[in-house]
């Protein structure tokens with residue numbers, strides 16, 4: 001079958017700084033109904049420049065031997081929150097980004113929890129170095145299987161936001177993420193539960209599209225047919241630029257598409273969930289584990305963060321039962337030497 005030309009969507013501008021919401025009603029509605037919002041103008045350009053400098057020099061150059069061997073997600077810990085790159089951390093807890101997530105989930109920033117933040121390079125390669133597990137031309141999938149212990153709740157009650165912040169230009173690298181917009185409750189692309197994907201139930205996990213679809217055609221032909229009929233033909237690609245943000249969901253069909261050979265795409269992936277939804281796991285080591293580092297990076301970050309930012313890391317909010325005169329004094333004794341102001345927890 002001939003593949004149709006992919007269709008594209010352009011980033012929409014977020015609302016200006018200083019407005020109550022970061023995202024427009026249409027952008028919020030798009031995420032809730034269609035399954036994603038594609039937005040720019042959230043992270044300041046100066047901060048984008050800094051993080052690109054940090055990441056650009058930390059990762060192998062495009063076309064280098066290490067680049068050719070890199071064929072999966074992630075930074076191997078190098079840019080996991082809290083990162084040595086202050087810029088990457090600032091993005092993770094940026095008030096505009098948190099504001100946008102709060103708009104999408106309809107809860108205050110204090111009720112958000114960070115569960116993933118990593119910044120990673122993806123390389124365009126002419127060879128699928130990792131074979132069936134290669135991430136270059138991905139099979140269409142949903143992200144929930146490696147984020148939640150259960151299954152996303154019904155569509156109307158999302159509990160988490162998935163984010164890709166692009167730090168490269170699609171015109172230079174290709175590799176646009178593709179997503180399938182959901183069209184209402186009866187959309188044949190979105191039957192419930194969502195299980196028609198490699199790695200779910202008994203279906204074997206493969207990442208590469210060609211290998212995954214070939215195996216499904218043999219082992220679960222009805223699943224392969226569903227995907228060929230309802231998913232791939234409906235995907236739209238995001239025309240990302242530096243600073244574009246794709247907000248999507250754990251139940252949104254999507255995939256990574258091939259980069260131009262010899263190029264490198266940088267992107268930061270983040271996830272926030274609602275407080276209390278503990279079945280959505282934090283993908284990294286617990287934040288306090290980094291407090292063993294001699295740099296005191298995390299202690300300084302806690303001391304200098306806003307009350308809202310601290311809450312996003314699980315620090316108790318003012319008024320929480322944790323706080324008593326004793327605990328306030330104790331936490332103050334720990335962090336005041338680094339600039340922590342305990343007043344919000346006293347009043």
Ligand SMILES: O=C(O)CCC(=O)C(=O)O
Nearest residue numbers: 073176177254255256257
């Ligand atoms: O690289 C991309 O554009 C998407 C990656 C992705 O969806 C994943 O690794 O789960």
Ligand SMILES: [Fe+2]
Nearest residue numbers: 141142143254
């Ligand atoms: Fe994904």
